[in-house]
Amino acid sequence: MDALPEALIGNILKARGLKLAAAESCTGGLIGSRITDIPGSSEYFLGSIVAYAYVVKVSLLGVSWETLNSYGAVSRETVLAMAHGARNRLNGDIAISVSGIAGPGGGMPEKPVGTTWIGLVASDGAWASEFQFTGNREENKSSSATAALQMLLDYLQGKLQT
């Protein structure tokens, strides 16, 4: 169990007294579920806003229609706005966010199925990374959740470029 990123993350967040929030689209809640598989996660996990519909990204996370219309739901701009929104609405120290195209539908030439953006916002900066997964729907969801947790672990271990 201790090798899971969610377990390592938990130990670090507890030790530093930091509170975590999340904003999820394509993962549908899987990130929050993974985090809460760890006993004692209520000490550092505030919650997650699963904003599957565009309108929920706007109403609950404060993403602007302009951002969604200009860059799309699966973009650097949107995942950063989602993470900012989750951090503000849940009053967290750190927020992670994910938006991607899990498939099998929804792919486009410039954004094929498996395209996923992951964002992280903390007091000292904001980061976003793009991934291209090649699995089926459930595999892409799982890969997206793992990538988000790994990005958070990298941040906590000082490995993200500032």
Next chain:
Amino acid sequence: MDALPEALIGNILKARGLKLAAAESCTGGLIGSRITDIPGSSEYFLGSIVAYAYVVKVSLLGVSWETLNSYGAVSRETVLAMAHGARNRLNGDIAISVSGIAGPGGGMPEKPVGTTWIGLVASDGAWASEFQFTGNREENKSSSATAALQMLLDYLQGKLQT
């Protein structure tokens, strides 16, 4: 796949043009993740508010501190308030909610580990049921998610008492 409650639920919601919202505590996002394992779920699933911390149940779901303090987070009153909150905040037709004690900690004599309340609010009524699961943390989360999806399916099939 078609035997999964989340697949049957999806078919019914699509056919009736109904939009679904969720409010999760102990499941941590697992209900939203199960629902979004189904391709095309974006047609009927708006999102889920994973309110793990008490303060998020209040700030994002509108559960009152009085309800939490009087009845506890794992109670009929709290899951009904959570479902009402999710239905209102996400503008859904139907909302399901879950709050329970997944364990291994958090158990009390009158509410042992595995105690779970599930709520459902729709235009024609509100329902809540108590369950007592006996598994480990991950099993209790899974059982809670399954019970919530089954309750939703029962509602959609007209099997819940009014």
